[in-house]
Each structure stands twice: as C-alpha cells, then as structure tokens.
Amino acid sequence: MCSKNSRGYNEEEVPETKRMLKLQAPLVWTTWLLVGEKNAARGLKRKMLNGSHSPDFYYADIELHDPKLEENREVSLPFLLPNEIAGKLFEFGDPTWILSRQVLQEDAELIEKFSSSCQPARDPATVLPLGLWNDGVPCNWDRSQSLEVIALSFPSIPGLRVPLFCLKKMFEAKKCSMDAALKVLVWSFEQLAVGRYRSRRHDGSPFDARVDKARIRLAGLELPSACLTQIRGDWKMFKVIRLDWLHIMDLGCAADAAGNVLWLLQSKLPGPNIAKRVGEVFTEILEEYKNQGVTSDRLATLTETMFRKDAASAPKVKAKGAETRKLVPILGVLCRKLLDSTRELDSAVVACMSLLLQCCAALDVEPYDPNLMEREVRRFALQYVSLRDYYSDNITWRVKPKLHLLLHLSQSSTCPKDTWCYRDEDFGGATATMVRAKGGHNTPGNSSQVVLDKFKARNDPPVLAA
Numbered sequence: 001m002c003s004k005n006s007r008g009y010n011e012e013e014v015p016e017t018k019r020m021l022k023l024q025a026p027l028v029w030t031t032w033l034l035v036g037e038k039n040a041a042r043g044l045k046r047k048m049l050n051g052s053h054s055p056d057f058y059y060a061d062i063e064l065h066d067p068k069l070e071e072n073r074e075v076s077l078p079f080l081l082p083n084e085i086a087g088k089l090f091e092f093g094d095p096t097w098i099l100s101r102q103v104l105q106e107d108a109e110l111i112e113k114f115s116s117s118c119q120p121a122r123d124p125a126t127v128l129p130l131g132l133w134n135d136g137v138p139c140n141w142d143r144s145q146s147l148e149v150i151a152l153s154f155p156s157i158p159g160l161r162v163p164l165f166c167l168k169k170m171f172e173a174k175k176c177s178m179d180a181a182l183k184v185l186v187w188s189f190e191q192l193a194v195g196r197y198r199s200r201r202h203d204g205s206p207f208d209a210r211v212d213k214a215r216i217r218l219a220g221l222e223l224p225s226a227c228l229t230q231i232r233g234d235w236k237m238f239k240v241i242r243l244d245w246l247h248i249m250d251l252g253c254a255a256d257a258a259g260n261v262l263w264l265l266q267s268k269l270p271g272p273n274i275a276k277r278v279g280e281v282f283t284e285i286l287e288e289y290k291n292q293g294v295t296s297d298r299l300a301t302l303t304e305t306m307f308r309k310d311a312a313s314a315p316k317v318k319a320k321g322a323e324t325r326k327l328v329p330i331l332g333v334l335c336r337k338l339l340d341s342t343r344e345l346d347s348a349v350v351a352c353m354s355l356l357l358q359c360c361a362a363l364d365v366e367p368y369d370p371n372l373m374e375r376e377v378r379r380f381a382l383q384y385v386s387l388r389d390y391y392s393d394n395i396t397w398r399v400k401p402k403l404h405l406l407l408h409l410s411q412s413s414t415c416p417k418d419t420w421c422y423r424d425e426d427f428g429g430a431t432a433t434m435v436r437a438k439g440g441h442n443t444p445g446n447s448s449q450v451v452l453d454k455f456k457a458r459n460d461p462p463v464l465a466a
Contacts, residue, residue, distance in 0.1 A: 048457035055084035062180045065173040083191040090224045093464030129155045131230035137428035161427045171444035192226035243409040245416035250321035252402035259307040259315030288330045297322040314398035355380040368415035377410035
C-alpha cells in the first residue's frame with residue numbers, strides 16, 4: 001500500500017533538481033552512523049538510545065494469553081513510570097513554568113476538580129496535574145489487529161504525551177492483563193501523590209540491583225507532587241471522571257444517526273438490489289464531498305455492512321470519528337435533496353439531521369455557550385427518540401446508552417473540544433506505527449519492547465522553561 005505520510009520537504013520551496021538531495025541527506029547520515037554494524041536496525045536503535053536521559057524501563061510480570069498454545073502465562077513487560085517521567089521533567093525543566101496554570105484556566109471544571117483533589121493535604125499551586133488515556137488503535141494494514149495503549153498527558157503542557165504501557169490486543173488475557181498493568185501504574189501514581197520515591201517494587205519485593213540501579217539510588221528521596229485529574233478513552237473508560245465527545249458523539253450518537261439515514265436513503269434510490277442502491281448513495285456522497293471542498297477524512301468506499309451488519313443489528317456507520325464528522329453535513333444535504341419533506345417520516349429525519357448539525361455547530365460558538373449546547377442536545381435527543389418510537393422495532397433508530405451520556409456531556413461548563421480525545425487518538429496512531437514490522441518475532445514482550453524503545457530513541461525528555 002502507498003504511504004499517506006507527507007514527503008520530508010515542501011515541494012513548493014525546494015527546486016526539482018535538489019529534491020533528491022533532501023531525501024538522500026538522512027540516508028547518508030544513517031549509513032555513516034552504522035559503519036561496522038552487522039544488524040542495521042538494531043545498531044541504529046542502540047546508538048540512538050545511547051546517552052538517552054529518559055528513565056529506565058520498569059519490568060513487571062503480566063499474565064497474558066498465548067494464542068498459539070491457547071493458554072495464559074506470565075511475561076515480563078516494560079513500563080515507563082509516571083513518577084519517573086515527572087521527575088525527569090522537573091530535573092531538566094523550570095518548575096515554575098511546569099506548574100503554571102495558564103492553560104488550565106480555560107477549563108473551569110478541571111480547575112475545580114484539581115483544587116478539591118489536592119486540598120487540604122497540599123497547595124494546588126505546587127501539584128502537577130496529569131491525564132491518563134487508554135484505547136486500542138489498529139496496528140496493521142487491514143486493521144485486524146490493534147495495539148492497546150496507555151499514555152500519560154499533561155493538561156498544563158499541551159502536546160506532551162508519553163506512552164506508559166502497550167500490548168497487542170491478541171495477547172490480552174481478559175480481566176487479567178490490563179488489571180495487572182494498572183496496578184503497576186497505580187503504585188507509580190501513589191508515589192506522586194505522596195511526593196516520595198518508594199523503596200520497594202509494586203508487589204512489595206525489593207528492587208533488582210541488575211535493572212533497578214537508579215531506583216535504588218532514588219529510594220526515599222523527595223519527588224515532585226502530581227495528581228491524576230483526567231482519565232479519557234473509549235467506552236470502558238466512561239465510568240471514570242471525564243466524558244468525551246469523540247466516543248460519545250462522533251463514534252456514538254452521530255454514527256448511529258448516520259447509519260439510520262444511510263439505510264433510509266438507499267431505499268429512495270433506484271436499483272435492483274441493496275448493493276446497487278448503496279453504490280448510488282456513495283456516488284451522491286462523493287459528489288457532495290466535491291461540492292463542499294472536503295479533501296480529507298473522506299469515506300474511501302461504502303458498502304451495506306459498513307452501516308448495517310445484518311437485519312437484526314441496529315444501523316451504525318463504521319468509520320473513524322473524523323470521517324463521521326465530515327459525513328454528517330453531507331448527509332444533511334442529501335436528506336434535503338432525496339427525501340420528501342411532505343411525508344411525516346422523511347420530514348422527521350430531515351429535522352433530526354438538522355438538529356444534529358446544530359449540536360456540532362454549538363462547539364464552534366465563541367465564547368462557548370453551555371446553555372446553547374445543552375438546549376440543542378436535548379432537542380436532538382427528543383427527535384431521535386421520536387423516530388425510535390415511530391418504528392418501535394428495537395432496531396431502527398435504537399436508543400443506546402451513549403445518547404444518555406451525551407445529555408450529561410452537554411451539561412458540562414467546559415467546551416468538549418478542549419478535552420476531547422482526538423489529540424490522544426492521533427498519538428495512539430503514531431504509537432501504532434512503531435509496532436509495525438516486516439519480520440521478526442510477533443510476541444507480547446517483543447512488540448511492547450519495540451514500541452517503548454522506539455519512543456525513547458526518538459524523544460528525549462523536553463526541557464520545559466519560559
């Protein structure tokens with residue numbers, strides 16, 4: 001498959017005669033660096049990790065599922081610990097700048113929760129707020145495998161994210177692997193809450209002098225204080241702290257509404273079978289993409305199974321969140337074009353899509369108006385429920401729990417754009433590219449080690465200062 005990544009230079013700024021030199025320069029540098037190395041990939045990684053200021057990996061035994069043997073077994077997997085990452089940030093950066101609250105002022109809800117979680121034990125001005133994100137991201141060309149990623153973010157330092165742990169979904173043992181990984185991270189976050197490095201491992205055993213030399217040296221010393229204030233992710237993470245627009249609306253309610261609309265639209269177009277009619281709908285979508293100037297995040301194709309699995313399943317668009325966001329305005333236009341507004345059902349569907357678009361438009365109102373968002377979401381929810389009642393088959397326009405969560409999300413005083421997971425999903429996608437390999441062993445320990453090794457090789461702890 002052709003890569004979607006851009007070239008390493010701007011074509012308009014570089015003459016055609018010099019473009020090849022732009023591509024050859026990194027190759028020449030890499031060739032010089034690897035003189036005498038038998039294995040180029042291993043040698044390059046070793047040289048890039050040499051002298052890294054990132055903390056050493058923490059290894060813990062995690063129970064995993066072996067798909068070949070069809071049994072569970074314990075494997076030692078690497079972690080990057082939040083307390084050690086925070087320690088490095090304060091070691092190389094300016095504590096005053098790191099603890100600044102300028103960005104946090106945009107999120108009144110976060111400030112309130114952060115302050116209440118710190119008091120009365122500590123002054124919020126001396127505590128670093130942290131965020132945690134967990135989700136699975138496709139990691140191979142046909143999206144049949146996914147990489148489960150847990151990453152650390154910093155609400156007061158936009159753009160900074162660090163992978164803490166990763167594991168291919170195929171190796172995950174249900175109710176074992178992720179629970180064991182989170183126990184390690186809880187142990188690390190507890191050190192940040194107390195403000196002191198621990199003298200023993202997460203399971204109470206002493207540190208291993210062979211791999212934990214730095215931790216033995218730091219044991220008992222003071223550590224910068226930090227507090228976990230945001231937990232974001234997919235459906236399984238909604239039970240904690242923060243609701244997210246990407247998963248609730250773009251991958252939830254909007255995808256449900258779009259799926260039902262596509263099923264109705266195909267029935268309005270000529271064609272001897274569903275496949276032909278769906279093809280006609282896709283032709284209309286492509287034409288409207290062109291009319292609205294949509295060049296990115298477009299559906300590459302459209303088949304019946306992309307929005308209706310079978311006759312017993314509720315329609316829902318299977319697409320990326322950004323693709324659904326771009327598709328909703330397109331479907332709004334097609335509803336007005338292809339549906340008969342004089343018919344009760346068609347008119348109700350047109351109204352529902354119009355209300356959905358108004359919910360999305362409320363995101364871009366400056367300054368953000370939470371009352372407007374709550375009003376538009378309620379109107380959309382009522383219209384959605386009315387369509388459910390019209391069909392009454394528990395399939396078409398089926399009401400799902402995410403519609404209830406959307407009502408809760410709309411009641412927040414913070415704009416969902418300030419806290420949504422799109423930035424985390426982009427980071428997850430970049431992490432997934434690190435696990436892809438043309439060969440080698442496909443084992444849980446190897447895949448996790450490769451991802452964290454590549455991240456450390458490419459990223460040293462940033463020097464944060466004004």
